[in-house]
Amino acid sequence: MSDLLPVLRVLGALLAMFALTLGVPLVASLVAREGLWPHYALAMAVTLGVAAILWWGLAEHQRELLPRHGILLVSLVWLATPFFAALPLLMVMQAIGRPMSFTHAYFEAVSGLTTTGSTVLAQLDALPLSVNMWRTFMQWIGGMGILILAVAILPLLGLGGSQLFKAEAAGPVKDTKLTPRMTETAKGLWGVYVAFSLACALAYWLAGMAPADAIMHMFSTVSLGGLSSHDASFGFFASPLLETIAFVFMLAASCNFALYFIALRKGSWRSLWHDPEMRATLAALLGGGLVVALLLWAKGMYAPLEALRLGMFHVVSVATTTGYATTDYLAWPVFAPVFMLLLSGVATSAGSTGGGIKMVRMLILLKQARREMTRAVHPRAVQPLRLGNRVVESPMVFSVLAFMLMYGATVITLSMVLLLTDLDMVTAFSAVLASVHCTGPGLGLLGPSSNYAVLTDFQLWVCTLAMLLGRLEILSFMALLTPAFWRR
Amino acid sequence: MSDLLPVLRVLGALLAMFALTLGVPLVASLVAREGLWPHYALAMAVTLGVAAILWWGLAEHQRELLPRHGILLVSLVWLATPFFAALPLLMVMQAIGRPMSFTHAYFEAVSGLTTTGSTVLAQLDALPLSVNMWRTFMQWIGGMGILILAVAILPLLGLGGSQLFKAEAAGPVKDTKLTPRMTETAKGLWGVYVAFSLACALAYWLAGMAPADAIMHMFSTVSLGGLSSHDASFGFFASPLLETIAFVFMLAASCNFALYFIALRKGSWRSLWHDPEMRATLAALLGGGLVVALLLWAKGMYAPLEALRLGMFHVVSVATTTGYATTDYLAWPVFAPVFMLLLSGVATSAGSTGGGIKMVRMLILLKQARREMTRAVHPRAVQPLRLGNRVVESPMVFSVLAFMLMYGATVITLSMVLLLTDLDMVTAFSAVLASVHCTGPGLGLLGPSSNYAVLTDFQLWVCTLAMLLGRLEILSFMALLTPAFWRR
Ligand SMILES: [K+]
Ligand SMILES: [K+]
Numbered sequence: 001m002s003d004l005l006p007v008l009r010v011l012g013a014l015l016a017m018f019a020l021t022l023g024v025p026l027v028a029s030l031v032a033r034e035g036l037w038p039h040y041a042l043a044m045a046v047t048l049g050v051a052a053i054l055w056w057g058l059a060e061h062q063r064e065l066l067p068r069h070g071i072l073l074v075s076l077v078w079l080a081t082p083f084f085a086a087l088p089l090l091m092v093m094q095a096i097g098r099p100m101s102f103t104h105a106y107f108e109a110v111s112g113l114t115t116t117g118s119t120v121l122a123q124l125d126a127l128p129l130s131v132n133m134w135r136t137f138m139q140w141i142g143g144m145g146i147l148i149l150a151v152a153i154l155p156l157l158g159l160g161g162s163q164l165f166k167a168e169a170a171g172p173v174k175d176t177k178l179t180p181r182m183t184e185t186a187k188g189l190w191g192v193y194v195a196f197s198l199a200c201a202l203a204y205w206l207a208g209m210a211p212a213d214a215i216m217h218m219f220s221t222v223s224l225g226g227l228s229s230h231d232a233s234f235g236f237f238a239s240p241l242l243e244t245i246a247f248v249f250m251l252a253a254s255c256n257f258a259l260y261f262i263a264l265r266k267g268s269w270r271s272l273w274h275d276p277e278m279r280a281t282l283a284a285l286l287g288g289g290l291v292v293a294l295l296l297w298a299k300g301m302y303a304p305l306e307a308l309r310l311g312m313f314h315v316v317s318v319a320t321t322t323g324y325a326t327t328d329y330l331a332w333p334v335f336a337p338v339f340m341l342l343l344s345g346v347a348t349s350a351g352s353t354g355g356g357i358k359m360v361r362m363l364i365l366l367k368q369a370r371r372e373m374t375r376a377v378h379p380r381a382v383q384p385l386r387l388g389n390r391v392v393e394s395p396m397v398f399s400v401l402a403f404m405l406m407y408g409a410t411v412i413t414l415s416m417v418l419l420l421t422d423l424d425m426v427t428a429f430s431a432v433l434a435s436v437h438c439t440g441p442g443l444g445l446l447g448p449s450s451n452y453a454v455l456t457d458f459q460l461w462v463c464t465l466a467m468l469l470g471r472l473e474i475l476s477f478m479a480l481l482t483p484a485f486w487r488r
Numbered sequence: 489m490s491d492l493l494p495v496l497r498v499l500g501a502l503l504a505m506f507a508l509t510l511g512v513p514l515v516a517s518l519v520a521r522e523g524l525w526p527h528y529a530l531a532m533a534v535t536l537g538v539a540a541i542l543w544w545g546l547a548e549h550q551r552e553l554l555p556r557h558g559i560l561l562v563s564l565v566w567l568a569t570p571f572f573a574a575l576p577l578l579m580v581m582q583a584i585g586r587p588m589s590f591t592h593a594y595f596e597a598v599s600g601l602t603t604t605g606s607t608v609l610a611q612l613d614a615l616p617l618s619v620n621m622w623r624t625f626m627q628w629i630g631g632m633g634i635l636i637l638a639v640a641i642l643p644l645l646g647l648g649g650s651q652l653f654k655a656e657a658a659g660p661v662k663d664t665k666l667t668p669r670m671t672e673t674a675k676g677l678w679g680v681y682v683a684f685s686l687a688c689a690l691a692y693w694l695a696g697m698a699p700a701d702a703i704m705h706m707f708s709t710v711s712l713g714g715l716s717s718h719d720a721s722f723g724f725f726a727s728p729l730l731e732t733i734a735f736v737f738m739l740a741a742s743c744n745f746a747l748y749f750i751a752l753r754k755g756s757w758r759s760l761w762h763d764p765e766m767r768a769t770l771a772a773l774l775g776g777g778l779v780v781a782l783l784l785w786a787k788g789m790y791a792p793l794e795a796l797r798l799g800m801f802h803v804v805s806v807a808t809t810t811g812y813a814t815t816d817y818l819a820w821p822v823f824a825p826v827f828m829l830l831l832s833g834v835a836t837s838a839g840s841t842g843g844g845i846k847m848v849r850m851l852i853l854l855k856q857a858r859r860e861m862t863r864a865v866h867p868r869a870v871q872p873l874r875l876g877n878r879v880v881e882s883p884m885v886f887s888v889l890a891f892m893l894m895y896g897a898t899v900i901t902l903s904m905v906l907l908l909t910d911l912d913m914v915t916a917f918s919a920v921l922a923s924v925h926c927t928g929p930g931l932g933l934l935g936p937s938s939n940y941a942v943l944t945d946f947q948l949w950v951c952t953l954a955m956l957l958g959r960l961e962i963l964s965f966m967a968l969l970t971p972a973f974w975r976r
Binding site for chain 1: 783821822823826827830853854856857859860861863882885886887888889890891892893894896897900904907908910911912913914931
């Protein structure tokens with residue numbers, strides 16, 4: 001147990017970094033002259049205070065972190081930051097006479113940081129600018145955090161499909177230290193993410209959004225978060241041009257950011273089109289959009305062009321795990337919303353800001369299934385499993401298998417817990433899927449026009465757990481529960 | 489292509505054997521003096537005629553069967569026998585003035601032979617004895633067929649978890665010929681099944697069922713089929729004693745019949761309790777029953793003993809994939825029916841007459857997930873995957889992985905097809921699960937008190953496909969779709 005104290009010390013350092021991000025809503029509050037900035041300053045001070053206590057109080061426990069430390073650290077970061085992110089929400093909402101419970105504030109913070117984008121707040125248009133700025137900025141931080149996590153931390157732990165993420169590494173990295181190459185990659189990803197963000201905000205602004213809206217919707221677009229400052233979500237703008245811009249940036253953010261980084265460094269974009277995961281992701285998103293557009297047209301709900309606009313935008317929005325909406329798509333034929341929600345489980349790449357199972361795992365599973373079928377016909381045939389021009393070794397396939405089981409077990413267990421609270425089946429299963437995939441809007445009571453505030457506190461905590469498990473890709477969290485973890 | 493003709497010849501031989509089983513409803517019809525026996529005789533003659541044409545018409549194509557032939561044979565048998573089994577249903581129902589469509593008759597036959605036990609027929613109590621005898625006897629044949637299939641055919645093909653079924657074999661059998669040991673095992677299983685059947689019918693009769701009812705319900709109990717000659721299903725008898733007898737035989741039939749056979753031959757029953765799959769199956773069934781009983785009692789729906797009786801009976805009935813009901817459990821808290829339906833996916837053993845994923849696959853998956861979590865913490869730890877005192881090799885784990893993917897893809901694809909017909913989500917997904925698991929009753933419109941006749945013809949064909957895929961354990965069917973199969 002005591003050898004886990006160094007982890008708390010590093011947590012302190014990360015919390016100090018996190019405290020600085022509160023500067024963004026603080027500045028927004030000052031610019032908008034809301035008079036709410038002291039709340040952000042106080043929240044920042046509290047966070048820095050706790051960080052200082054952890055850092056200096058545990059100074060004697062400085063040590064190099066082992067893989068098991070990394071697992072604990074990642075879990076603690078994701079449990080602790082929403083707590084400190086919830087502080088300013090609690091204080092500001094109290095100050096403006098719309099007090100929130102701790103459950104609601106923590107839920108909103110987890111929803112933000114995990115880039116899920118579910119909300120328990122209503123009347124978003126009437127909220128102070130700084131609150132909406134903080135909600136959407138949390139998503140941007142979360143999206144970045146996932147990139148860094150994917151490249152720098154998870155591979156160290158040998159977890160899940162994330163090894164495959166290192167598109168240029170020759171094989172799984174055995175070293176448990178942060179290598180110079182990884183630091184460089186993380187910096188490169190950071191650069192790509194920032195460049196994407198600038199381009200997105202600029203495009204939104206040039207296409208007609210107010211500057212603040214452009215920044216906030218940029219935050220929730222490139223992170224595939226989906227929060228909006230408007231109750232009508234993206235429908236507020238009623239602009240095909242803005243929808244097209246969102247469409248393009250959502251598509252781009254659903255692919256592996258490392259591919260862009262490598263392409264930029266090599267100065268060649270050709271390798272992008274050879275990446276099997278990217279091709280599959282884009283094919284699933286665009287193909288899915290076409291299917292729904294055809295369905296909407298065939299059922300006579302819209303004229304052809306309108307069907308294409310609505311089908312494409314909503315499939316890409318939901319399936320990339322963003323969750324913007326311009327209409328209540330639960331009124332569509334039942335196939336469409338279910339299809340979109342299920343697609344959100346698979347139609348993003350590893351190393352993107354999206355959630356869910358990730359396309360690379362599905363590709364490995366599909367190839368494995370195909371190999372098994374061939375083996376049933378020709379028992380003596382032995383083929384390696386290839387993805388692109390790389391061979392996928394057995395440990396990777398095993399790891400994907402374990403992930404899928406944990407994913408299935410998580411979805412079913414949490415849904416059954418919600419059923420125990422007598423929530424209806426459609427709402428229960430869709431709430432868990434939309435949370436585990438970090439998508440946001442579900443089905444039943446939780447469609448794009450409704451709000452997670454209809455759930456009880458207990459039900460919200462189940463969804464909060466689902467969002468955290470989904471963002472942590474489950475395994476790293478579950479590893480904490482094994483006896484092996486707590487043995488030295 | 490032409491090298492597949494020998495398969496059709498063997499199909500002829502199997503159809504001839506199947507034709508003889510029509511003797512049972514024929515005799516029942518004679519005994520009950522219904523005057524319907526000529527229809528059964530005619531159906532038998534037609535089946536024998538087709539069998540003769542295949543056998544003698546293809547006499548020059550006699551050849552030893554290869555694994556790929558076996559896959560095709562199994563699929564053809566499961567497509568062709570329901571066709572001939574539907575013939576007497578069509579003729580007799582026409583004769584009594586309640587004509588059925590071919591879709592309904594084929595659905596009913598597939599539901600019978602796959603031991604699913606869904607029905608499109610209403611007013612069961614008013615049907616001729618011979619019809620109910622044929623419906624339930626089809627289940628008994630199907631249950632037997634699954635045992636023989638599991639032991640004698642599937643292992644030859646190296647398919648799925650069925651290799652594990654050979655509890656006493658040292659390792660997967662590489663030989664593609666039917667070995668003497670396999671014939672012996674198949675005979676042994678046949679013996680155990682018949683002995684179980686006699687004991688069950690005798691127990692039902694002694695406990696108060698009319699002789700015909702005792703025989704018919706024995707047919708659908710030991711096969712875990714669940715069809716009944718009464719609209720009220722098992723609730724018709726309103727007898728705790730009969731429910732207890734059904735409970736015991738359903739539990740027994742949900743375990744691996746090979747274990748009984750081995751125990752009998754060795755004269756020792758101790759090995760039974762050491763089988764990890766049997767222990768897990770019984771624990772899931774009894775534990776699940778207890779959970780539902782507690783829920784029914786806690787929600788104040790029934791007195792404690794009544795809650796225990798109803799909870800235990802229905803969980804075991806649904807989760808063993810039988811599907812008898814004594815009450816409309818859709819009126820229970822929503823957790824209970826969903827839990828029972830999901831449990832039916834896992835709570836039967838390989839080598840039992842039940843359907844679903846089979847417990848042994850779940851055990852392998854769980855152990856694999858646990859191994860992965862340990863590996864995340866201690867990357868250098870390498871442990872073999874053990875089940876009982878046997879080591880599960882990688883190819884087996886891969887095979888389970890492929891099965892799970894195909895299972896998931898089948899459930900989702902067929903459910904989505906049903907959603908395209910605008911069926912509601914709960915009915916669509918539960919219909920597919922109840923069909924793929926060969927359980928029978930679903931949720932929504934398809935509860936234990938309702939009837940699959942509410943579905944359209946197209947929806948029934950989707951369910952028919954789901955039942956066939958579930959019974960064939962999907963992979964063997966899917967293998968037919970690979971290019972490798974059709975290449976020499
Ligand atoms: K989202
Ligand atoms: K059944």
